[in-house]
Amino acid sequence: MTEPKARGDAWTEERGARNERTSDEGRRRLEGAPEASGRGSTPLLEVRDLTVHHGQLRALDRVSLRVFPGEVYAIIGANGAGKSTLLRTIVGLHRPTEGAIVYEGKDMTRVRPERRATGGIVMVPEGRRLFGSLTVEENLQIGATYARPGPWTIERVYELFGWMRERRTQRTEQLSGGEQQSVAIGRALVANPRVLLLDELSLGLAPIVVQRIYAMMSQILASGLTVLLVEQDVSQALRVASHLQCLLEGHTTLEGRPSDVTPEQVEAAYFGLAPGGNGGAGSPPVSRGGLGGIAPPGQAGSQPLWSGSTPSSRES
């Protein structure tokens, strides 16, 4: 397998050429970003020039990304940006018009969804999608049906979510939203994936619940998983992510590490606004509340939650 191009100017140019359709205003890249800063040399999961249609609508337009082992890769963007479509295509529920999905160096584009799951790509879908008529325990047992060998068992999931053991014989349709989300995560974990895909964890949940769930991330990651997550809650995403990509109407508008982007850049990428420079006089005023109170960790000086520290109280 060939070495991926070094992430220097050559790669930058190639990407720029490929994305000529992208508006220059929305496009921000890290010029001369250091090759990996710890990203490793072989991506675990790679998406190459993915184009996906819903009938006549083009949902994704030549989107590419690379996820390296151990990363928390966050994809953000507004509604309809194509984030969920991207995840669904990666797990195989949607067929791309063009492009490829490469996992562990092998082309997965033609592989059936269940084979991808048993191969280690497991998703916690948008809206939980639990088996409503099954109990909590049965949902976990289903997740474990074709599990790979690994550290996660049903017992360990019960330990992770303390309340679950007592309620394990309850049908999941009777649980609250946050509890269902926990069960959905547990169902994915017991399969012992290599890449865990999280689709809009925060959707429909109270902020405090979202926080608690994301707080579990550290324990999840400590077991050696790689996470690819989609979030509408940008501040939450920025807090947990080690790498970030922003989608707008099906194409990439921003990509890089959270510590290397400014709120203005994120905002511009998110909404597709005209660039205002970096905090110069011409830039639109970005208050702390500009995007729901983004406090990019780099700038605020705090560390991402998941680097082993316990969750601090919510910023702004």
Added chain:
Amino acid sequence: MVWVNAIIQGILTGGLYALFACGLSLMFGVMKVVNLAHGDLAIIGAYIALGVITITHIPALWSFLIVVPIMAVLGYAMQRTLIQSSLDRGALTTLLVTFGLSVVIENALLQFLNADSHSLGAGSSIITKSFSIGSQIQIAYLLVLIFVVAVVVLLGLQYFLSASRYGRMIRAVADDREAAQMSGIDYRHVFGIAAAIAFGTVALGGIAYGMYSQFAPTTGTDTILLFAFAAVVIGGLGSLWGTLLGGVVLGVAQQIGAQINLSYEVLAGYLVFLAVLVLRPQGLTARKAQS
């Protein structure tokens, strides 16, 4: 007292109808498809049993040991090929294909065998006899046996669905097919298992019917499919025991109708079905009204 006899007959007949209906209910619950050839499959089972009995001379009672596995395998094969292809193309296609299948099966049976009625007979053992309670109640042992078999099958099915690994997978796929795929389950295989169960149970029902009564190529639709469907609707979808209840209600309605006038038997059953359809479309056991 003669009414009590009618009711008892009806209850016992309900077991037979439940055997017909549970496969239909299972396939609809899991795959959301109504197999219009369902009744004809029972008749195929009966004809296969007839052939087996003629060749091997085993008692009719034991023919199911050979026929049910054959039909189960046939069910898995047909599901993975024909029915899955139809499902991939939509509910409309599935209905068209299964209806076409039903017509082809019936006419093929007519063509290659004949239009005569056959019976599997019950041999010469005790089950051909009946016992009496008082002077006006006469119950055939065979009918009781069929009822017991139906209950056993339903119990087995319920246990399978609730406690076994495949049963769990079937329930999961029925709830959310895509989520099951994301857990690594090949739903086409699970569909095949469900179809195998459906074909096997309905074949058992066909054998039971063949022993109790007579069957001909068109019995599959005239009697079995419509009765099975009526039992499912009356009892309520989504509940195995509801299927038994539906069968019992149907049987009782038919027998009471027969008491009034022998030719009202089938009509009475359908009228009760239509009444349930209007008044309580979700069936007698469903918890809430389904759209």
Added chain:
Amino acid sequence: MSVVTDSQARSEEKIRVTRSRRNVAWTGIGALVVVVVLALFPYIVYSGTTTIMVQAFIVLTLACMWNLLAGYAGLVSVGQQAFVGLGAYFVLILAINGIAPFAALPFAVVGSGVAALPMWWLVARLRSGYFAIATWVLAATVMLIIERFSSIGGGTGLPLPGFTGWDPTLLTAYTYWAGLAVTVVALASTYLLLRGRLGLVLTAIRDDEVAARSSGARVGLARMLVFVIAGAGCGAAGAVLAISQLQVQPAAVFSVQWTAIMAFAAIIGGLGTIEGPILGTIVYMVLQQTLQSYNAWYLIILGLVAIAVALFARRGLWGLIDDHLHIRLFPVGYWLWTPESTGRRGLGRRGPGGRGIGPRRGGKHG
């Protein structure tokens, strides 16, 4: 037949919206010629042929109705035999009471249509598979109820009175013309209905029911209308059947075989196209005539072909022809012509049975 619309923003461009790719006024004339020729048949062919033609007319009318139900409204009914029987019995009852059978025909049509209303009320809320079997049960119920009345023949039926003293050749001719008239009216009214507002609503429902509802389309009303029309049409066919058989037997007129025949003819010819039933009827008649002595064979083959068509050639024989030759005898869609495309194929088609833009895999009923 073409509407020229100027795009308001750019007056120099012209976008034409036409009903069909070519000027098909000649199709209308051609159809007229065909009908006239057919009408002359009793004068030019033997009565054996006209009897076969009557059978064809019955099947064609039925196939047209089933196509309307399943191909356009998405309603798979396995109970249309109820209306065939009702139509026959309406004629019988009126004939018993002194009304000439041919005069009774219109009443049978109307009566069947009216009978469709309570039946629709019973099954309207049911979805595909449930709807199919429920209509089947309904049909069986109707037959069982009618069999209760010995005054109209009970379980064995009655011969059809009202033709005593008729010259057989004349009777055959009148039966033939009645069949021809029923078929022409059925096809013409189906075409006109689908070309109009109902057709648009049905296409909208077929593509996306929720969107159709929220756009104000009266989905339930459209479906009910289709069910009633199909009931009336099948009743008309049943009336012609009674007249051609000169007797009405419940097991024969209420047989589910009728649904099998009309369904197979509609499917093989092409569901969702108006021309389909014509082709399907031809296929049916050919098979039935050639394999008649082999009893059930023609139904077996018909069924197998229908299954194959449903799986692999979803739009049937006419769909295959249409895909290659782009002919529409009964155009109900629209072609969109822009300046770039003039002289070549139109950009796209929209309309019932048209290929239009949008997802087509199995339609919305899948």
